Amino acid sequence: METECFTVSVFAAYTGVSIRTLHYYEEKGLMNPKRDRMTGHRMYDKDDAIRLHQIVTMKFLGLPLKEIKSYIQSDNLDIRFKDTLRLQETKLKEERERIDIALEAIQRTTYLIEKEQEINSNLLFSLISGMQSEKQQKEMAKPIMKDDVLSKLFDAAITEKGSGSCFNFSKR
Incomplete structure (x- = not known):
């Protein structure tokens, strides 16, 4: 055949x-x-x-x-394949976290641009850089700040983080 x-x-x-x-x-x-x-x-x-x-x-x-x-x-796939899958799962979760942070930074940045209309590029990139390290900042602040303060500072909605600030981001 x-x-x-x-x-x-x-x-x-x-x-x-x-x-x-x-x-x-x-x-x-x-x-x-x-x-x-x-x-x-x-x-x-x-x-x-x-x-x-x-x-x-x-x-x-x-x-x-x-x-x-x-x-x-x-x-046959053995325990080695299972270990590889677990390692890959960890990598993908880390990548998803990085993507989530990038998406939030984009959302917050576009919100700021919509509100302010014009922002100094150096200040804007500095703000985005700060958004990237926000998770590490939150972890460092945990031992010295109360949970409710941490939550207000780091877990606020995008509109709360970008609005009502005392900063004027417009070009002068």
């Missing part, structure tokens, strides 16, 4: 992965498609689709290709 094979272009269209990516995965030893005896062209089958699905899934989890290669070469 002969298995159904696909050319690289058909396989790429079928899987939604670019031809260049398929070639790259082959270069990196992640994929090993068969070759047509007559033309030498790459031919992909069902097993290649399964392998590609594994690669894409692990890429989605954020694993680097080097680690993916070692995992797909073994038939």
